[in-house]
Amino acid sequence: MVRFKNRYVLCEVLSEDPRCRQCIEDRAVGLAVRDAIARAHGDYGLGCCCVSFTVKYLNAYTGTVLLRCRKDFQRLLCSALPLVRHLEGRGQRFPCALRTLHVGGTIRTCQKFLIQYNRRQLLLLLQNCTSEEERHSVRQSVLSCSLAEEQPQSGEEEEEEEDGAETD
Amino acid sequence: MERAEPPAAAYERRVLLSAAQHCYLRVRLELPDGAARPGAPQLKQLVVAALRELHGEVGAALPVDVLAYEEKSLSAILRVVSSGLVKLWSALTLQGFYQNRRCAFRVLQTSPFLLALAGNSRELVLD
Numbered sequence: 001m002v003r004f005k006n007r008y009v010l011c012e013v014l015s016e017d018p019r020c021r022q023c024i025e026d027r028a029v030g031l032a033v034r035d036a037i038a039r040a041h042g043d044y045g046l047g048c049c050c051v052s053f054t055v056k057y058l059n060a061y062t063g064t065v066l067l068r069c070r071k072d073f074q075r076l077l078c079s080a081l082p083l084v085r086h087l088e089g090r091g092q093r094f095p096c097a098l099r100t101l102h103v104g105g106t107i108r109t110c111q112k113f114l115i116q117y118n119r120r121q122l123l124l125l126l127q128n129c130t131s132e133e134e135r136h137s138v139r140q141s142v143l144s145c146s147l148a149e150e151q152p153q154s155g156e157e158e159e160e161e162e163d164g165a166e167t168d
Numbered sequence: 169m170e171r172a173e174p175p176a177a178a179y180e181r182r183v184l185l186s187a188a189q190h191c192y193l194r195v196r197l198e199l200p201d202g203a204a205r206p207g208a209p210q211l212k213q214l215v216v217a218a219l220r221e222l223h224g225e226v227g228a229a230l231p232v233d234v235l236a237y238e239e240k241s242l243s244a245i246l247r248v249v250s251s252g253l254v255k256l257w258s259a260l261t262l263q264g265f266y267q268n269r270r271c272a273f274r275v276l277q278t279s280p281f282l283l284a285l286a287g288n289s290r291e292l293v294l295d
Contacts, residue, residue: 038224040224041224041225042219042220042222042223043221044258045223045224
């Protein structure tokens with residue numbers, strides 16, 4: 001009743017062009033999503049969703065984006081995400097797609113999901129490795145993020161996970 | 169303590185709220201600047217454009233029909249799915265221009281039943 005509830009949408013940016021990675025910035029992604037909402041839901045949708053809309057977390061290496069919106073307008077936002085077709089940055093346009101991974105009520109639940117998801121992705125990468133060095137480096141990453149028996153406080157830290165997302 | 173049950177009613181009246189599939193609106197377009205009067209297709213295009221501006225592609229895809237249109241008095245009867253009544257009415261309210269001239273939509277009557285639009289007690293003249 002008293003507080004404003006938010007929904008955090010975790011997405012992944014899929015693109016065939018490898019140069020798109022440099023273009024992934026929070027402002028570019030925010031503008032692209034805002035345009036998509038304006039096209040799909042008009043002035044009313046734009047006004048509703050952009051009250052509390054920000055890009056909370058962005059990882060250009062893995063293409064992970066965390067968006068925030070009000071709980072009441074989460075459906076408007078989620079229905080407009082598949083309509084994002086281009087990302088524009090530095091005068092260049094790259095075709096891309098946004099895939100929704102998880103919708104959570106807090107950043108913490110999204111972080112938990114992201115840790116598990118990245119662990120599964122690492123195992124998939126291990127299977128698809130082509131060269132021996134890649135295999136070695138992926139194996140190191142997998143070992144570093146698993147629980148170690150000897151240490152009493154085993155860190156469940158994922159090495160790709162950033163911790164700058166908790167600040168507001 | 170048990171209460172005595174009321175006697176069985178002779179008739180039963182059921183009221184269903186929002187059970188109708190469509191909502192009907194009687195609207196009138198006001199063009200004070202003397203612009204060219206729109207025909208029926210132009211009116212439908214104006215309504216869909218208003219929906220697209222306020223509610224986007226999802227709003228423009230709302231099934232709206234112009235059932236009757238009188239070009240002389242610029243009044244029309246529109247039909248819309250019941251769930252889209254709020255979207256249509258708000259879009260009509262905020263539509264201010266037709267071919268770069270000021271215009272306004274006045275909603276005269278609205279009802280889930282088409283027959284109810286036949287009589288309007290506001291225009292009733294008592295002798």
